[in-house]
Amino acid sequence: MAAVTATPPRKARHNWSDQLAAAGFLLPGTILLVAFLVVPFALAIGYSFTNLRLISPLPAHFVGWLNYQRALADPLVRQAFGNNVLFVVVVVPVQTVFALWLAILVNQKIRGIRIFRTIFFAPVVTVMAAAATIWKLLYAPDSGLINGFMRAITLGHFHPDWLHDPHFALPAIMLMSIWQGVGFQMIIILAGLQDIPRELYEAASVDGASGWSQFVNITLPQLRNTLIFVGTITTILAFRLFDQVFVLTQGGPVGSTETLMTRVITTGFGQQRIGASAAIAVLFFVVVLVLSLIQRIFIREQGEIV
Amino acid sequence: MNQAIATTEAVPAAERAAGTKTGQRSGLPLKAIGSYAVLVLLAAFFMFPLLFMFVGSLKPSDIVLVDGSSWRAFIPFGASLANFGEAAARADVGHLFINSLLITLSTVALGLVVNSLFGYALARFRFVGRGVVVAVVIALVIIPLEAYAIPLFYMMAQLQWLDTYYVQILPFIANPFYIYLFYTFFLSLPKELEEQSQLDGANPLVTFWRIMVPLARPAYATVAILSFLYSWGQLLWPVLVTRGPDVRPLPLGIAEFQTLPPIQWGDIMAFATVMTLPLLVVFLIFQNAFVQGVARSGLKG
Numbered sequence: 283m284a285a286v287t288a289t290p291p292r293k294a295r296h297n298w299s300d301q302l303a304a305a306g307f308l309l310p311g312t313i314l315l316v317a318f319l320v321v322p323f324a325l326a327i328g329y330s331f332t333n334l335r336l337i338s339p340l341p342a343h344f345v346g347w348l349n350y351q352r353a354l355a356d357p358l359v360r361q362a363f364g365n366n367v368l369f370v371v372v373v374v375p376v377q378t379v380f381a382l383w384l385a386i387l388v389n390q391k392i393r394g395i396r397i398f399r400t401i402f403f404a405p406v407v408t409v410m411a412a413a414a415t416i417w418k419l420l421y422a423p424d425s426g427l428i429n430g431f432m433r434a435i436t437l438g439h440f441h442p443d444w445l446h447d448p449h450f451a452l453p454a455i456m457l458m459s460i461w462q463g464v465g466f467q468m469i470i471i472l473a474g475l476q477d478i479p480r481e482l483y484e485a486a487s488v489d490g491a492s493g494w495s496q497f498v499n500i501t502l503p504q505l506r507n508t509l510i511f512v513g514t515i516t517t518i519l520a521f522r523l524f525d526q527v528f529v530l531t532q533g534g535p536v537g538s539t540e541t542l543m544t545r546v547i548t549t550g551f552g553q554q555r556i557g558a559s560a561a562i563a564v565l566f567f568v569v570v571l572v573l574s575l576i577q578r579i580f581i582r583e584q585g586e587i588v
Numbered sequence: 589m590n591q592a593i594a595t596t597e598a599v600p601a602a603e604r605a606a607g608t609k610t611g612q613r614s615g616l617p618l619k620a621i622g623s624y625a626v627l628v629l630l631a632a633f634f635m636f637p638l639l640f641m642f643v644g645s646l647k648p649s650d651i652v653l654v655d656g657s658s659w660r661a662f663i664p665f666g667a668s669l670a671n672f673g674e675a676a677a678r679a680d681v682g683h684l685f686i687n688s689l690l691i692t693l694s695t696v697a698l699g700l701v702v703n704s705l706f707g708y709a710l711a712r713f714r715f716v717g718r719g720v721v722v723a724v725v726i727a728l729v730i731i732p733l734e735a736y737a738i739p740l741f742y743m744m745a746q747l748q749w750l751d752t753y754y755v756q757i758l759p760f761i762a763n764p765f766y767i768y769l770f771y772t773f774f775l776s777l778p779k780e781l782e783e784q785s786q787l788d789g790a791n792p793l794v795t796f797w798r799i800m801v802p803l804a805r806p807a808y809a810t811v812a813i814l815s816f817l818y819s820w821g822q823l824l825w826p827v828l829v830t831r832g833p834d835v836r837p838l839p840l841g842i843a844e845f846q847t848l849p850p851i852q853w854g855d856i857m858a859f860a861t862v863m864t865l866p867l868l869v870v871f872l873i874f875q876n877a878f879v880q881g882v883a884r885s886g887l888k889g
Contacts, residue, residue: 299792300713300714303792304713307705307713307792308706308709311702312706315762318740318759318762323731323735323736325740326736334742384630387623387626395627398630403871403878403879404634404638405638406817406882407867411821411823411838411840412641412860412864415842415846416637416638416640416641416860419656422656425656427640427658427661429657430657469882469883470885473883524734528827529823546738547824550738551741560739566734567735570732570735
């Protein structure tokens, strides 16, 4: 009964002053979103079917799917996509498991744990361009600290020229990306851990469940949505990979660190082929869209899932 | 280590009852020592590049290279602040810093106003098409800048907006994700307070400003921190829209400087320190807000 009587006032609020206030509150954001997101995104799709160039004496014209056909057949774009996929296949599981482990470690109730949480999170607060610059020197073949360490533990046998060797450039970028990004995921997972009802662990302890069995039967299922979320954003970030590559390798050596984003920028900005670049960007967006949809399918409704 | 155990024992009973299994196990000395050993090793992994940067910024450039591959990298032999002066002179770091500060603070401040107004309207006003607008905002969240950066750059070039401050500010004020964060936060607040204010005859803007903004401080802190980190670190967009050093921000500045001959690693480390240290200090002061902000960014539907 109470619910029924509560309805009329709500309807009554559906009035002109509300409409007017809403229009005023929404106006600045709407103008900016349309001008700087919706329109350029629509243009990206539109341009991808033209041969538009940044500066050209001839007007652009419609070329159908040509840009897409070329992009899909372009060995550099294929290599870039392959690199993105390799990055995802390695970094997403490693970084997610690492973040989970860190989150469990800093969730311990021991003295000084906040200091460790702070230290693990600190690289997130550094700027990627600055961090990558530091790592460039760390990766230097002779005067770099990483090879100093490698020489010491392998008795001088292993000291690759990380950023100039096609086999090691992408792994080098992976390692520094994990160093910089894992703290972010750690904090998100930590929040998820602290949301797990303590009673679940208490009940399991009473039943004599071991630490590992509690982890498998309580922690992991309870963190399901958090881990899917973390996995998805890490995957999407991996497809956006650009800053580290720009500073450390510029896509080289021999294309071993090209990514979809370096292709978009090189094609659209370096070569000024706006249309061709837009097609690669749209392909990139399709990947992101599919990943986001998969995430939404797999994340269950927030609610009790035990 | 004994101290650690003593404190665990001293924790009030209520808190101990709330402690997880892992927390209780730290009562065993061996376990505690093992935990700390692992934590210290991990701390070394996360700290060594930053420590290397700070120490390197204080050393003469040739020493940075000579000491680079051993433990000596972490000892500031021949420390001085000379590199900072040189980086300031060679890369105009001071000017770039002011550019970054201006761009970032404008983006963050205007973004807080625009996105919170938008999120509040979605959460509170009953207007025609509200459901559609909410759905559109959620859909826009998944479009990353990278998907439309080149057409946007083309638009800006046509408008002759390149090489300005506002081309680096205007596109990043309104943000669907921040709108969504504000929207969900305002939805979670009770309506009674505003209704009282409306009965008193205040207009919606006054109600919003006086009643809701103070209540929504955690949401503002979250968005401020996330957008500050994003804006301060941006590299891709400045690569596209800035030509010379006049309006260039720090990340592009260091990306260029680290390839500018003669390569002086001491100067480069000083540059990196200048753009990293202020953020680390702010982070240490507002640590809890940062951590909660990041945690909240994971609370999505």
